[in-house]
Amino acid sequence: MAKSWVNSAERIGSDLHLDVSGPGGRRAALIGALREAVRGGRLSPGTRLPPYRSLAADLGVARNTVADAYAELVAEGWLTARQGSGTRVADRTEPLRHAGKPAVSTPPRARGPLHDLRQGTPDASSFPRAAWLASYRRAVQNAPSEAFGPGDPAGRRELREALAGYLARARGVRADPDRIVVCSGFAHALRLLFGQGGGGVLRGPAGVEAYGLGFHRGLLTAAGVRTVPLPLDEHGARVDGLGRERTVLLTPAHQFPTGGPLGPERRGAVVDWARARGAIVLEDDYDGEFRYDRRPVGALQGLDPERVVYLGSVSKSLSPAVRLGWLVLPGHLVDAVRETKGEREAWASVPEQLALADLIACGAYDRHVRRMRQRYRSRRDRLVAALAERAPHIRVSGVAAGLHAVLRLPPGTEAAAVEAATARGVALDGLAGFRHPAAEGAHGDGLVVGYATPSEHAYEAALGALCAVLPPP
Amino acid sequence: MAKSWVNSAERIGSDLHLDVSGPGGRRAALIGALREAVRGGRLSPGTRLPPYRSLAADLGVARNTVADAYAELVAEGWLTARQGSGTRVADRTEPLRHAGKPAVSTPPRARGPLHDLRQGTPDASSFPRAAWLASYRRAVQNAPSEAFGPGDPAGRRELREALAGYLARARGVRADPDRIVVCSGFAHALRLLFGQGGGGVLRGPAGVEAYGLGFHRGLLTAAGVRTVPLPLDEHGARVDGLGRERTVLLTPAHQFPTGGPLGPERRGAVVDWARARGAIVLEDDYDGEFRYDRRPVGALQGLDPERVVYLGSVSKSLSPAVRLGWLVLPGHLVDAVRETKGEREAWASVPEQLALADLIACGAYDRHVRRMRQRYRSRRDRLVAALAERAPHIRVSGVAAGLHAVLRLPPGTEAAAVEAATARGVALDGLAGFRHPAAEGAHGDGLVVGYATPSEHAYEAALGALCAVLPPP
Numbered sequence: 047m048a049k050s051w052v053n054s055a056e057r058i059g060s061d062l063h064l065d066v067s068g069p070g071g072r073r074a075a076l077i078g079a080l081r082e083a084v085r086g087g088r089l090s091p092g093t094r095l096p097p098y099r100s101l102a103a104d105l106g107v108a109r110n111t112v113a114d115a116y117a118e119l120v121a122e123g124w125l126t127a128r129q130g131s132g133t134r135v136a137d138r139t140e141p142l143r144h145a146g147k148p149a150v151s152t153p154p155r156a157r158g159p160l161h162d163l164r165q166g167t168p169d170a171s172s173f174p175r176a177a178w179l180a181s182y183r184r185a186v187q188n189a190p191s192e193a194f195g196p197g198d199p200a201g202r203r204e205l206r207e208a209l210a211g212y213l214a215r216a217r218g219v220r221a222d223p224d225r226i227v228v229c230s231g232f233a234h235a236l237r238l239l240f241g242q243g244g245g246g247v248l249r250g251p252a253g254v255e256a257y258g259l260g261f262h263r264g265l266l267t268a269a270g271v272r273t274v275p276l277p278l279d280e281h282g283a284r285v286d287g288l289g290r291e292r293t294v295l296l297t298p299a300h301q302f303p304t305g306g307p308l309g310p311e312r313r314g315a316v317v318d319w320a321r322a323r324g325a326i327v328l329e330d331d332y333d334g335e336f337r338y339d340r341r342p343v344g345a346l347q348g349l350d351p352e353r354v355v356y357l358g359s360v361s362k363s364l365s366p367a368v369r370l371g372w373l374v375l376p377g378h379l380v381d382a383v384r385e386t387k388g389e390r391e392a393w394a395s396v397p398e399q400l401a402l403a404d405l406i407a408c409g410a411y412d413r414h415v416r417r418m419r420q421r422y423r424s425r426r427d428r429l430v431a432a433l434a435e436r437a438p439h440i441r442v443s444g445v446a447a448g449l450h451a452v453l454r455l456p457p458g459t460e461a462a463a464v465e466a467a468t469a470r471g472v473a474l475d476g477l478a479g480f481r482h483p484a485a486e487g488a489h490g491d492g493l494v495v496g497y498a499t500p501s502e503h504a505y506e507a508a509l510g511a512l513c514a515v516l517p518p519p
Numbered sequence: 520m521a522k523s524w525v526n527s528a529e530r531i532g533s534d535l536h537l538d539v540s541g542p543g544g545r546r547a548a549l550i551g552a553l554r555e556a557v558r559g560g561r562l563s564p565g566t567r568l569p570p571y572r573s574l575a576a577d578l579g580v581a582r583n584t585v586a587d588a589y590a591e592l593v594a595e596g597w598l599t600a601r602q603g604s605g606t607r608v609a610d611r612t613e614p615l616r617h618a619g620k621p622a623v624s625t626p627p628r629a630r631g632p633l634h635d636l637r638q639g640t641p642d643a644s645s646f647p648r649a650a651w652l653a654s655y656r657r658a659v660q661n662a663p664s665e666a667f668g669p670g671d672p673a674g675r676r677e678l679r680e681a682l683a684g685y686l687a688r689a690r691g692v693r694a695d696p697d698r699i700v701v702c703s704g705f706a707h708a709l710r711l712l713f714g715q716g717g718g719g720v721l722r723g724p725a726g727v728e729a730y731g732l733g734f735h736r737g738l739l740t741a742a743g744v745r746t747v748p749l750p751l752d753e754h755g756a757r758v759d760g761l762g763r764e765r766t767v768l769l770t771p772a773h774q775f776p777t778g779g780p781l782g783p784e785r786r787g788a789v790v791d792w793a794r795a796r797g798a799i800v801l802e803d804d805y806d807g808e809f810r811y812d813r814r815p816v817g818a819l820q821g822l823d824p825e826r827v828v829y830l831g832s833v834s835k836s837l838s839p840a841v842r843l844g845w846l847v848l849p850g851h852l853v854d855a856v857r858e859t860k861g862e863r864e865a866w867a868s869v870p871e872q873l874a875l876a877d878l879i880a881c882g883a884y885d886r887h888v889r890r891m892r893q894r895y896r897s898r899r900d901r902l903v904a905a906l907a908e909r910a911p912h913i914r915v916s917g918v919a920a921g922l923h924a925v926l927r928l929p930p931g932t933e934a935a936a937v938e939a940a941t942a943r944g945v946a947l948d949g950l951a952g953f954r955h956p957a958a959e960g961a962h963g964d965g966l967v968v969g970y971a972t973p974s975e976h977a978y979e980a981a982l983g984a985l986c987a988v989l990p991p992p
Contacts (some may be wrong), residue, residue, distance in 0.1 A: 088687035170668035175659050178870075182655060186648050191974060194838040195643035214561035230703070230866075365667040367869035393703075395868045396840030397651075501664060 064105075072107045076115040084124050084135055095125065095133045160471025161508040165303060165450040165496035172418060172502070173365045177410040178401065185400035197396050199388035201228025201372075205399040208406040209372055213358070216412070217334055218344030220351045221374050227383050230369040230394050231359050232330065233265055238373070238386050239328070239355065240269035247382040248326055253294035255283045256485035257304055262295065262330075263482065275482035278489060281309030285316040293326045294319075298346040299334040303480050303494045305444015305452055307343040317346070320353040326376070327354045333362045335415045337447040338423045352376045360402065362449060362498075363415055370394050370402055422449060425497045425505060432509045439519035449498035452477065459517045460491035467493075467515040472508070537578075545580045549588040557597050557608055568598065568606045633944025634981040638776060638923040638969035645891060645975070646838045650883040651874065658873035670869050672861035674701025674845075678872040681879040682845055686831070689885070690807055691817030693824045694847050700856050703842040703867050704832050705803065706738055711846070711859050712801070712828065713742035720855040721799055726767035728756045729958035730777055735768065735803075736955065748955035751962060754782030758789040766799045767792075771819040772807040776953050776967045778917015778925055780816040790819070793826040799849070800827045806835045808888045810920040811896045825849045833875065835922060835971075836888055843867050843875055895922060898970045898978060905982045912992035922971035925950065932990045933964035940966075940988040945981070 064079040066072060083089045095101070095116065102109040116133050119125040127133045193202070200206070206223035213219035229235050240246035250271030254263060256278050263273050274291055276283040282301050285308075288294055294316065298308040308316075320327050329346045337343070347356040351374070359371030371394075375383055387393075405411045426445050433440050433453070441454040455463055464476040477492040493516075500508045537552040539545065556562040568574070568589065575582040589606050592598040599609045666675070673679070679696035686692035702708050713719035723744030727736060729751050736746050747764055749756040755774050758781075761767055767789065771781040781789075793800050802819045810816070820829040824847070832844030844867075848856055860866075878884045899918050906913050906926070914927040928936055937949040950965040966989075973981045 083687075086687075086693065088691070088693070090684050090687075093684070093688070167668055170666070171664040173664075173667035179656055179659050182659075182870075183652055186652050186655075191644035191646075193643070194646035194840045195640055195972075196839050211563045211566065214556075214559075214563075215566070218561070220559065220561070365869075366669050367667045367866075369866055369868050393840075393842055395842050395871055396838075397655075398868055398871065499668075 066105060066107075072105075073111050073114050073118075076105070076107070076111065077118050080115060080119055081124055084119075089135045091135050091137045093135045094131070095135070097132065159468075159473035161473065161504070161511045162499045163472060163474040163495050163497065163508055163512060164499055165475060165494050167366065167496065167499045168362050168364075168418065168449065169421070169498050169501055170365065170367075172421070173367075174410065174414045177405065177414060178364070178368075181404035181408065181410065182397065182401040185404045186397050189397070189400055193396055193400065197393055199227075199393060200384050201226070201394065202396060202399040202403065204403040206372075208403040212406050212411070213345070213356070213374065216415075217331060217356075217358075218348045219356050219374055220348050221356075225351075225375050225377065225380055227373045227375060227380070227387060228394050228399055229371045229373065229387070231361060231366070231371040232332065232357055233261070235357050235359075235371055235373050236262065236265045237269070238383055240266060240271055241386070246271075247379055247386060249292045251291050252328075253283075253285075253288050253291040254482060255296065255301060256482050257477065257480045257489055258295075258297070258302055258482070260480065266295075273482065275485040277485070277487065278304055280306070281312055282306060283308065283312065285312050285319060288316070288319050288325075290323075291325060292323075293328060295328040295330060296346070297330045297332060299331055299337070299343045300444075300447045302330070302332065302448075303444070303450060303452060303475075303477065304489060305446070305448065305450075307447075308346070313346055313349060317349045317353055321350065325353070326379075329354050329356045331356060331358045333448045334358070335363050336419055336422055336449060338419070338426060338445075347374060352378070355379070363411075363418070368398060368402075370398060421502070422498050426451065428505070429495065429497050429509060432513055436513040437516045440516055443492075450494055450496045453493040453495055453516070455491040455493065455517060457491055460493070463491075463493060463515065463517050466517075467512070470511060470515050472511045472515055474512075539578060539580075545578075546584050546587050546591075549578070549580070549584065550591050553588060553592055554597055557592075562608045564608050564610045566608045567604070568608070570605065632941075632946035634946065634977070634984045635972045636945060636947040636968050636970065636981055636985060637972055638948060638967050640839065640969065640972045641835050641837075641891065641922065642894070642971050642974055643838065643840075645894070646840075647883065647887045650878065650887060651837070651841075654877035654881065654883065655870065655874040658877045659870050662870070662873055666869055666873065670866055672700075672866060673857045674699065674867065675869060675872040675876065677876040679845075681876040685879050685884070686818070686829070686847065689888075690804065690829075690831075691821045692829050692847055693821050694829075698824075698848050698850065698853055700846045700848060700853070700860060701867050701872055702844045702846065702860070704834060704839070704844040705805065705830055706734070708830050708832075708844055708846050709735065709738045710742070711856055713739060713744055714859070719744075720852055720859060722765045724764050725801075726756075726758075726761050726764040727955060728769065728774060729955050730950065730953045730962055731768075731770070731775055731955070733953065739768075746955065748958040750959060751777055753779070754785055755779060756781065756785065758785050758792060761789070761792050761798075763796075764798060765796075766801060768801040768803060769819070770803045770805060772804055772810070772816050773917070773919075773921045775803070775805065775921075776917070776923060776925060776948075776950065777962060778919070778921065778923075780920075781819070786819055786822060790823045790826055794823065798826070799852075802827050802829045804829060804831045806921045807831070808836050809892055809895055809922060811892070811899060811918075820847060825851070828852070836884075836891070841871060841875075843871060894975070895971050899924065901978070902968065902970050902982060905986055909986040910989045913989055916965075923967055923969045926966040926968055926989070928964040928966065928990060930964055933966070936964075936966060936988065936990050939990075940985070943984060943988050945984045945988055947985075 064083060066075040066079050098109045098112040102112045116125060120127050124136055125133050126136045203223060205228055206226040209226055210221040210223045213221045229238060239248045246269055252266055252271050252273050253276050254273045256275040266273050276287050283296055298313060300307060316327055331345060345356055347354040356374035360368050429451060430442055433442055442451050443454060444452045460476045460478055467474055475494045477489060477494060537556060539548040539552055571582045571585040575585045589598060593600050597609055598606050600606045676696060678701055679699040682699055683694040683696045686694045702711060712721045719742055725739055725744050725746050726749050727746045729748040739746050749760050756769055771786060773780060789800055804818060818829055820827040829847040833841050902924060903915055906915055915924050916927060917925045933949045933951055940947055948967045950962060950967060
């Protein structure tokens with residue numbers, strides 16, 4: 047093992063560790079150590095080496111010893127020396143690859159299909175880079191020093207205040223900064239509420255919609271929470287089926303994935319149930335900002351902030367790459383969630399929390415949401431028009447809001463349609479994949495089309511490809 | 520409940536929901552709804568209201584109705600109208616406070632003591648704002664669109680490549696981008712490895728140093744992992760005490776909190792143990808960059824990358840507010856950790872991952888580390904000098920590296936010294952607080968002094984306050 051290491055090259059801004067305890071003199075040892083560092087990949091091609099003077103000082107050897115070692119390695123082809131750019135590791139050296147290591151496969155999402163119409167993602171090419179950068183810059187420049195120290199696990203006050211104002215104004219949420227806890231997204235919020243392997247703030251069993259994200263059901267199951275499917279009809283989840291559940295997870299603004307808001311009577315009924323049973327309603331407002339009608343649906347949370355936990359994030363409104371989400375909590379849950387968050391120490395990035403606060407406060411967040419709303423509405427219209435023209439036998443539903451539509455298919459054709467789409471490079475999901483395994487009755491065959499996912503210039507081609515793979519009348 | 524909501528004011532960039540289904544005519548209903556929105560805090564003081572035209576269009580009412588409603592509320596004092604700045608919510612309106620809600624207490628860390636000498640935090644006032652912003656800007660401007668879509672749970676390739684180069688160069692880590700998983704910090708890394716409530720990639724029992732962070736031990740315990748304390752001596756942890764443990768968590772570069780590197784023989788011995796037992800060594804390189812001697816200690820991981828998991832983060836080098844950390848994994852653990860990470864979806868911010876990659880690649884990260892190293896070294900020297908002058912009976916240890924020192928105290932004086940310090944506004948920890956509850960024998964009395972925590976201008980006063988509260992000879 048290495049018995050001695052040498053310190054850094056102070057001037058060029060890089061640290062370099064070398065073991066010079068090898069056999070032979072200092073020069074030979076240094077040559078051997080540098081060669082090994084290059085061969086082993088610790089010094090990668092193109093890396094600039096420290097000047098003689100710095101390395102010599104660090105090693106406590108004569109400057110000529112370093113110069114000689116470099117010259118030798120240049121001669122051997124390990125290094126290159128160019129006037130004005132110093133000594134660098136030669137380009138053709140190949141760092142050691144670990145033999146026998148299986149190549150790590152790129153996940154399918156990153157590789158990308160020809161036409162990506164999977165639900166759940168906003169148009170990544172529309173991220174508001176300039177506005178976000180401006181807010182990030184202001185936030186970092188103006189932040190007090192303590193912002194870069196250990197923080198409040200509940201999140202920055204600036205962001206909680208901005209969110210309280212925004213959610214009240216735009217979503218009808220009765221919010222208070224002291225009742226908001228900032229987190230890293232919806233999944234993180236669920237974990238904060240239910241823990242993992244028991245001991246969470248909330249307990250099950252949990253009612254869930256008969257169709258929903260399997261990922262969310264999986265998180266609940268992993269937390270030891272049993273999920274009970276609630277059937278869906280044209281007014282959304284049949285909340286009259288709730289009985290001894292302790293919580294219920296709903297998508298009231300826009301049922302995922304079938305579309306459509308939870309009916310007014312149901313909204314009242316689920317809150318009444320929660321009050322009567324001392325239960326908690328979890329409101330997943332995953333795409334509440336994107337509504338294309340005159341009469342959008344405000345947050346259920348407004349009906350009873352003491353019985354509803356409101357959950358949101360920037361994953362649909364800005365980007366899932368910015369890991370920020372929030373919980374608006376009933377008063378009696380605030381301390382417990384803050385404590386859990388503190389214990390687990392998974393804070394969201396403080397600079398980005400401050401940037402989002404700025405983005406909301408300066409109005410750029412609203413402007414972006416409105417711009418995207420117009421864009422997605424137009425895509426929705428184009429989808430509906432394309433289907434009317436090219437596949438008039440296909441009924442579309444769930445298109446009054448959100449970032450996806452459901453294309454109703456003739457019974458028994460869904461699996462084949464998804465397969466045909468995949469074969470033609472069109473990525474999308476069938477309805478069946480969202481069904482709770484214990485759900486009674488099925489919701490018919492259908493395709494879930496995420497029309498927000500493609501970039502603007504790729505959308506027309508994606509529409510064409512979609513229409514081409516739909517089953518004939 | 521609300522039966523009708525109105526849409527947004529398209530022009531001013533803000534969304535506003537109002538319930539106009541109240542009793543009376545449209546005008547009265549609108550007035551009532553606006554008043555309620557202000558009273559309830561949904562419209563906060565200073566908020567600008569939509570222009571008449573926009574709100575009227577959204578509501579489907581005459582423009583005059585909106586104008587009348589605004590005028591009425593201005594008259595009542597709820598709103599103010601100023602030439603050129605539109606209609607706004609008046610400043611003196613008090614949003615509703617939820618009666619009966621206990622005030623959420625600010626956590627002690629945020630309130631802050633007079634002199635903060637607690638370990639674990641770099642100087643928050645030294646965050647390299649300009650360099651970080653420059654890197655963040657380049658990163659966001661140059662990122663491909665897909666960077667703002669769903670990402671690889673292992674982290675951005677750009678960052679993993681930059682880290683592989685940096686860790687090889689500066690810490691002697693044998694890193695490969697495919698073996699790095701980016702996470703949100705050390706605690707997150709531990710959870711990825713051990714899970715919560717069982718089912719982790721690694722299993723216990725876990726050997727831990729007899730003195731260490733209780734927070735880390737608590738994470739292991741929460742994961743269902745039993746911890747077994749290893750006694751400490753002048754060469755660090757007594758790894759010869761390892762037997763049937765499946766993992767061991769060590770701080771080889773600088774034992775936390777007692778200071779001092781793990782001795783060369785111990786380094787070899789713990790790797791031999793891991794090889795023989797098929798066990799895994801977890802190397803917590805929490806402050807490996809900050810070493811003040813000629814012969815710093817390279818990463819233990821270099822001895823056997825197949826038996827050692829190397830763990831690092833920017834919490835000490837940049838700021839704990841930037842939630843980025845990393846694991847360098849043995850080949851056989853890579854897929855399992857990537858899979859766990861994907862399931863739990865707790866990605867680190869992608870823009871900040873790209874910013875850190877840029878910061879490393881352009882040399883600014885090294886420069887910052889070097890600058891801070893010089894600063895902390897000077898603080899260490901000032902601490903040692905102050906004690907030599909004002910409290911020569913106090914021995915200092917663990918000061919060859921890191922961001923904290925241990926002040927050895929006469930037996931039986933630690934608790935009183937911590938109490939005296941607290942009473943005088945000096946926040947620091949006693950050694951006893953880091954002791955494993957099942958550790959045999961004690962390491963003597965001492966104070967753990969985090970000399971990096973204060974800002975530069977506050978350090979002299981903190982030193983003075985510290986010397987004043989030390990027990991007399």
